[in-house]
Amino acid sequence: DAGVIQSPRHEVTEMGQEVTLRCKPISGHNSLFWYRQTMMRGLELLIYFNNNVPIDDSGMPEDRFSAKMPNASFSTLKIQPSEPRDSAVYFCASSFIGRSGRGVGNSPLHFGNGTRLTVT
Amino acid sequence: SQQGEEDPQALSIQEGENATMNCSYKTSINNLQWYRQNSGRGLVHLILIRSNEREKHSGRLRVTLDTSKKSSSLLITASRAADTASYFCASRGGPGANNLFFGTGTRLTVIP
Numbered sequence: 491d492a493g494v495i496q497s498p499r500h501e502v503t504e505m506g507q508e509v510t511l512r513c514k515p516i517s518g519h520n521s522l523f524w525y526r527q528t529m530m531r532g533l534e535l536l537i538y539f540n541n542n543v544p545i546d547d548s549g550m551p552e553d554r555f556s557a558k559m560p561n562a563s564f565s566t567l568k569i570q571p572s573e574p575r576d577s578a579v580y581f582c583a584s585s586f587i588g589r590s591g592r593g594v595g596n597s598p599l600h601f602g603n604g605t606r607l608t609v610t
Numbered sequence: 611s612q613q614g615e616e617d618p619q620a621l622s623i624q625e626g627e628n629a630t631m632n633c634s635y636k637t638s639i640n641n642l643q644w645y646r647q648n649s650g651r652g653l654v655h656l657i658l659i660r661s662n663e664r665e666k667h668s669g670r671l672r673v674t675l676d677t678s679k680k681s682s683s684l685l686i687t688a689s690r691a692a693d694t695a696s697y698f699c700a701s702r703g704g705p706g707a708n709n710l711f712f713g714t715g716t717r718l719t720v721i722p
Binding site: 494523525532535546581598599600601602603 | 643650651653655709710711712
């Protein structure tokens with residue numbers, strides 16, 4: 491199993507530009523999570539999907555951020571327009587949640603290696 | 611953080627010593643997980659302890675859970691230089707929630 495694959499590994503862009511981060515979850519997992527990590531705020535949950543449907547996007551900072559999951563094997567996180575304060579490492583993670591809905595506590599999250607975003 | 615805190619924020623020990631990290635969380639849980647993060651990498655799951663368990667072992671790892679105090683601890687025995695990493699606890703985002711929130715992490719440095 492290749493694990494969770496994120497691309498790109500590094501992204502440097504200028505303020506105002508659009509940024510798209512990509513994630514391929516582990517095959518068979520039905521839940522996908524986007525996290526952001528900074529020194530100041532630690533790991534923040536931005537949004538998570540279950541069976542390709544966004545369940546909770548309350549962590550998305552503002553309307554400049556959007557996430558999609560068009561199918562079970564692909565998700566994107568888009569920032570438009572980007573700002574310097576968006577600079578962070580963005581992680582994607584996947585897991586399998588059972589029908590009971592309690593699986594997230596019973597199944598570990600598998601993380602990708604992240605995308606380090608720098609907005610100048 | 612969105613959910614909890616670990617302490618200490620940083621810990622530096624000599625190889626062979628034991629390392630203890632503590633975690634406090636805010637909401638009721640079904641279980642609690644611990645993760646490790648090496649520099650520049652994603653988090654890796656270490657161990658899960660259920661709310662009806664008080665202690666769990668996995669190799670050199672020992673986790674305890676006190677639901678009355680909403681706290682957990684991770685003990686790494688006989689530490690090695692390779693244990694140098696950040697360690698995070700994670701718990702559900704609330705009753706019935708299907709997401710995980712992470713604490714602020716403890717940065718462990720094991721000196722050879």
